[in-house]
Amino acid sequence: MKIPRIYDDLSKYIEPNKALIIFGPRQVGKTILLNGFLKNSGLKYRLDSGDDINVSHILSSSDFREIKAYAAGYDLIALDEAHKIPNVGQGLKILVDQVPGLKIIATGSSSFELAGQIGEPLTGRKTTLTMFPVSQKELALMNNEYDLKRQLPEWLVYGGYPAVQTAETLAKKRAVLEEILHSYLLKDILDLEQVKGSKILLDILRLLAFQIGGEVSLSEIAAKVGIDTKTVARYIDLFEKSFVIYNLRGFSRNLRTEVTKKGKYFFYDNGIRNAVIANFNDLSLRDDVGKLWENFLFMERMKKRVYDGIYANAYFWRTWDGQEIDCVEEREGKIFGYEFKWSDAKAAKEPADWKKTYPEATFEVINKGNYIKFIT
Numbered sequence: 001m002k003i004p005r006i007y008d009d010l011s012k013y014i015e016p017n018k019a020l021i022i023f024g025p026r027q028v029g030k031t032i033l034l035n036g037f038l039k040n041s042g043l044k045y046r047l048d049s050g051d052d053i054n055v056s057h058i059l060s061s062s063d064f065r066e067i068k069a070y071a072a073g074y075d076l077i078a079l080d081e082a083h084k085i086p087n088v089g090q091g092l093k094i095l096v097d098q099v100p101g102l103k104i105i106a107t108g109s110s111s112f113e114l115a116g117q118i119g120e121p122l123t124g125r126k127t128t129l130t131m132f133p134v135s136q137k138e139l140a141l142m143n144n145e146y147d148l149k150r151q152l153p154e155w156l157v158y159g160g161y162p163a164v165q166t167a168e169t170l171a172k173k174r175a176v177l178e179e180i181l182h183s184y185l186l187k188d189i190l191d192l193e194q195v196k197g198s199k200i201l202l203d204i205l206r207l208l209a210f211q212i213g214g215e216v217s218l219s220e221i222a223a224k225v226g227i228d229t230k231t232v233a234r235y236i237d238l239f240e241k242s243f244v245i246y247n248l249r250g251f252s253r254n255l256r257t258e259v260t261k262k263g264k265y266f267f268y269d270n271g272i273r274n275a276v277i278a279n280f281n282d283l284s285l286r287d288d289v290g291k292l293w294e295n296f297l298f299m300e301r302m303k304k305r306v307y308d309g310i311y312a313n314a315y316f317w318r319t320w321d322g323q324e325i326d327c328v329e330e331r332e333g334k335i336f337g338y339e340f341k342w343s344d345a346k347a348a349k350e351p352a353d354w355k356k357t358y359p360e361a362t363f364e365v366i367n368k369g370n371y372i373k374f375i376t
Contacts, residue, residue, distance in 0.1 A: 003134050003138060003139070003142070003162060003165060003166075004138055004141045004142055005029060005033060005131070005134075005138055006135070006137065006138055006307045007022075007033060007129055007131060008033070008036070008037075009037075010033070010034075010037040010105065011037070011041070013127050013129060014076075014103050014105065014127075015103070015127070016100075016101045016102065016103055017096050017097075017099075017100065017101065017102060017125075018096065018103075018104070018125055018126060018127060019092050019095075019096055019104040019105075019106060019118075019122055019125060019126040019127070020103075020104065020105045020106070020126070020127050020129070021082075021106050021107075021108065021118060021122075021126050021127070021128045021129070022034070022105065022106070022107045022108070022128075022129045022130075022131055023107075023108055023109075023128065023129070023130045023131065024107075024109065024130055024131035024132060024243065025109065025132070025133065025185065025242070025243035025244075025268060025269075026109045026180065026184035026185060026188065027161055027162070027163060027180050027184055028131050028132060028133050028134075028161065028162065029131065029134075029162045030080075030107040030109070030131055031080050031107065032162075033131070034047075034078060034080060034105060034107055035047075037105075038076075038078060041076070043075040043076045043103070044073070044074055044075045044076070045074060045075060045076040045077070045078055046070075046071070046074045046076070046077050046078065047078045047080070048077075048078070048079055048080070049079070049080045049081050049084075050079060050080065050081035050082050050083060050084030050085045050088070051081060051084060055070075055079075055085070056084065056085045056086065058070050058091070059079075059085050059088055059091030059092070060085055060086040060087045060088065060090075060091060061091075062087070062090055062091070062094070064094055064098060067091060067094045067095060067098070068094075068095075068098050068099055071095055071099050071102055072099075074102070075101075075102070075103060076102070076103040076104070076105065077095060077102065077103075077104050077105075078104075078105045078106075079092075079104075079105070079106040079107070080107050081107065081108065081109065082106035082107060082108050083108035083109065083117065086117075087117060088106070088117050088118065089117040089118035089120070089121035089122055090121050092104060092106060092118065092121065092122060092125075092126075093121040093122055093125060096122070096125045097125075106118075109184075109188065109242075109243075130306055132160075132243075132268065132299075132303050132306075133159060133160035133161045133162070133268065133269045134160040134161070134162055134165055135160065135300060135303040135304070135307065135375075136148060136155075136160075136300050136303075136372070136375050136376050137300075137303060137304050137307055137308075137375065137376045139151075139160075140372070140376040145372055148372055148376075149368070149372070152368075153282070153283050155270065155296065156270055156283060156289070156292045156293065156296055157270065157271070157274055157280055157281075157282070157283070157292070158170075158173045158174075158177070158270070158271045158274070158280070159177070159269040159270040159271025159272060159273075159274075160269060160270075160271070161176065161177070161180060161269060161271060161272075163176045163180070164176050164177060164180075164271055170280070173271075173280075174275075174280050177271045177272060177274070177275040178275055180272065180275075181272055181275045181276065182198070185242060185243075185244050185272065186198050186201055186202070188242050189201060189235075189238050189239070189242055195235070195238070200225055200227060200235070201235060201239075202276065203224075203225045204221060204225060204232060204235055204236065204239075205239065205244070205245075205276045206276055206277055207221050207224060207225070208221075208236075208239075208245060208265045208267075209267065209273050209276045209277045210277065211265070212264075212265070212266060212267070212273070212288075212291040212292075212294060212295050213264065213290070213291050213294050213295075213326075214264065215250075215262035215263065215264060215318070216262060216263060216264065216265055217262060218232050218233055218236070236265075243268050244267065244268060244272065245265045245266065245267055245268065246265065246266045246267075246268060246298075246299070246302070247263045247264075247265055248263060248264045248265070248266060248298070248314060248315065248316050249263050249315055249316075250262070250263070250315060250316055250317065250318060251315030251316065251317045251328040251330070252317075253357070253358075264316050266294075266295050266298050266299055267295055267299070268299060269299070270292055270295055270296055270299075273292075273295060274292075289342050290342050290343075293340055293341075293342040294326055294340045297326075297327075297340045297366055297371060297374070297375065298314075298326070298327055298340075300375035301327065301338075301374060301375050302314065303375075304374075304375050304376065310331065311331060312329045312330060312331035313329070313330040313331070314327060314328070314329055314330075315327075315328040315329075315330070316328065317337065317354065319351075319353055323351035323352065323353050323354065324351065325337040325338065325339055325351065325354060325363070326338060326339050326340045327339075327340070334360070334361075334362075335358055335360065335361035335362070336361065336362050336364070337350075337354060337358075337361055337362060337363045337364070338363075338364050338365075338366050338374070339363070339364070339365045339366065340365075340366050340367075341365055341366070341367045342367070342368070344367055344368070344369070347365070348365045350363040
């Protein structure tokens with residue numbers, strides 16, 4: 001089964017003498033996307049990997065003559081896993097500046113490496129795309145609303161990684177998620193200096209996984225795992241930059257009653273979150289359905305904003321006396337509040353302080369009846 005992706009036609013994003021950079025977590029389909037485009041591009045291209053020692057040597061050398069010779073005669077240079085090449089940004093800059101008409105595509109899984117290497121050298125010389133696990137927006141290209149709702153329970157538990165979606169049995173889906181977590185996502189972080197083992201990383205991730213929807217205290221996590229707060233903050237920053245978790249900050253206009261110091265964390269994929277806590281039970285057997293629903297809706301909405309080019313700042317809102325809104329978007333000079341509710345048993349009301357403090361803001365409850373429009 002081929003799942004259509006938002007970026008299937010990369011020709012819309014490629015320009016001569018400008019690098020197209022494709023970021024995203026491991027195993028979300030960047031290599032498949034790249035190969036599919038190249039196969040049907042009609043261009044004379046060169047495809048290499050950042051794992052190739054010779055390619056790495058050439059592009060990290062800053063040797064104009066050698067780099068130009070490497071690209072001679074090609075319409076397009078494609079680099080998969082480009083973040084593995086030291087100083088790759090400088091090499092790409094030379095290609096962009098010194099080879100007239102050349103088109104360039106580079107993919108990278110670890111944003112903390114690739115973004116740092118390409119940012120300054122390629123200022124004004126790049127277009128950046130971020131690719132995620134399969135989104136409901138993409139799934140809607142091949143399914144109607146009935147199908148999306150029918151598949152929802154499985155998505156809440158197993159998430160949207162392509163290999164998970166195409167696995168034939170639930171047992172295989174679990175095995176794929178375990179492999180992605182331990183062999184790819186954690187490995188990216190363990191490959192960095194001063195990160196020596198996976199136990200503490202997993203302990204921190206488990207604590208975050210159980211606290212979806214609530215503010216997280218780094219000092220409390222540090223006390224529970226037995227390390228200092230600065231180290232916890234550094235590891236969490238690595239999780240963020242390697243597309244494992246997303247940090248959501250509190251919305252405030254500096255009112256004393258509003259919670260702003262602590263953040264909330266969401267997992268980029270529900271399946272990875274459940275792999276971290278080793279719980280793939282059906283929804284009927286779980287006591288965390290509300291957390292799965294909130295994580296799912298927030299991340300799917302974020303994917304929609306990225307894919308549709310909706311420029312917005314996202315927050316949560318909460319007061320010290322417990323009034324809250326799960327997601328706040330600040331866009332086009334307006335404020336939009338969204339409350340996520342799995343159960344329809346009790347209708348959610350607009351918080352009194354929210355209505356009083358932000359009378360111009362909207363408020364909407366997102367539930368199983370209206371969620372598809374919100375995220376697709």
